[in-house]
Amino acid sequence: MTVHVERLRAALAPLPRVSLGTWPTPLVRLERLGAALGVELWMKRDECSGLAMGGNKARKLEFVLGSARAAGARSVVTAGPVTSNHTMMTAAAARRLGLDCHVVLGGRAPDTPTGNLALTHLFGAHVHVTPMDTADPSRGDLAAAQQLSARLVAETGGCWIPPGATMPSSVPGYASAILELLDQLDGEWPFDEVVVAYGTGSTSAGLYAGLALAGIRATVRAVAVSSRAAMARFDAASPNDLVQAAIDVYRWPIELAASPARCEWIRPEREPGYGLPTGASQDALRRLAREEGYLLDPTYTAKAAAEMFAMARDGRLRRGSRVLFIHTGGLPTTAAATHQESPS
Ligand SMILES: Cc1ncc(COP(=O)(O)O)c(C=O)c1O
Incomplete structure (x- = not known):
């Protein structure tokens, strides 16, 4: 397989970007877990991305705020659930760049903020809470949050960044992670599979775009963390559509259908809803x-x-295949939840 590292580098080089993260993030092998799963397992540690308490938003925001700055923005408006990593990291990034930041948070604010909500306040964002069941939001509550966001954009003149920073200008963020990996691996690509969480989609879309731009034969497995019903209500975008939007905006010289890269959007049927743990997810957290x-x-x-x-158990991940797990962060929520942990 010829890897087109320079085509990927050239696609990203001209795009406006600001510096927010500490790169490269570590790439580590998980020997014991890999052996137990029957695969060669590696992890890209983007929880160490260096902005606020780390996570995937640093890569996306470097490009999103790069274009916002190039367009002369002085403030930003964004939205997410009250536990959102995205709004917290946008608040941090805005402070780094001297921008004002308004965040619209769906849910219910606890009397004593913890985790991301406490950090969002700490970074000095203007916080607007709007009621919502974040695991199963109604169309009415989603529309109310959108109206509030639109009003804030109109009143402040701030640049609108959608939840998760999911817009074409964030797709280069995770395409740049593929470039970073290739540089870490001396231009060789060893992985058959890339496994990543799907929330609003631009992380998986960026990975897919990076693989396609570099002409790499590998599959992104984008695992949704919300219920199917909720995703239908907030019109979740497929990674393919997002990559196509970025290809159109940036005129990248690739055709997805002709690319050896693939992206599978996995929407587990038993997924109870955003923020609601399952027995399997709690086991996975303890196992790692x-x-x-x-x-x-x-x-x-x-x-x-x-x-x-x-997927390793039921054979969707072939035995002996080389799997890269992207650690996308979220550790403030872990910190807020660990008081529930008991010895076992
Ligand atoms: C920790 C963490 N991991 C993964 C995701 C999913 O990323 P995306 O929204 O780009 O699909 C998010 C945000 O949505 C996140 O905060």
Whole structure:
């Protein structure tokens, strides 16, 4: 397989970007867990991305805020659930760049904020809470949050960043992670599969775009962490559609259908809803901690890891295949939840 590293580098080089993260993040092998699953397992540690408490948003925001700055933005408006990593990291990134930040948070604010909500306040964001059942949001509540966001954009003149920063200008973020991996691996690509959590889609879309731009034969397995019904209500975008949107905007010289890269959007039927743990996700979180000494988060990475374990068990991940798990962060939620942990 010829890897087109320079085509990928050239696609990203001209795009406006700001510096927010600490790159490269570590790439580590998970020997014991891999042996137990029957695969060669590696993990890209983007929980160490260096912005706030780490996570996938640093890569996306470097490009999203790069274009916002190039367009002269002085403030930003964004939205997410009250536990959102995205809004917390956008608040942090805005402070790094001297921008004002408004966040619209769906849910119910606890009397004493913890985790991401406490950090969002700490970073000085203007916080607007709007009621919502985040695991099963109604269309009315979603529309109310959108109206509030639109009003804030109109009143402040701020640049709108959608939940999860999912817009064409965030897709280069995870395409740049593929470039970083190729540089870490001296231009060779060893992985058959890339497993990642899907929330709003631009992380998996970026990985898919990076693989396609580099002409790499590998499959992204994007594991949804919300219920199917909720995803239909918030019109979740397929990674393919997002990559196509970025290809159109940036005129990248690739055709997805002709690319050896693939992306499978996995929407588990038994998924109870955003932020609601399952027995399998709790097991996955403990397994990574006890077998390898790494922390996952309960909302995203533990669910993606649980599905990775299921795929190894039922053969969707071929025995002996080389699998890269992307650790996308979320550790403030782990910290907020660990008081529930008991010895076992
Ligand atoms: C920790 C973490 N992992 C994964 C995701 C999923 O990323 P995306 O929204 O790009 O699908 C998110 C955000 O949504 C997140 O905060």
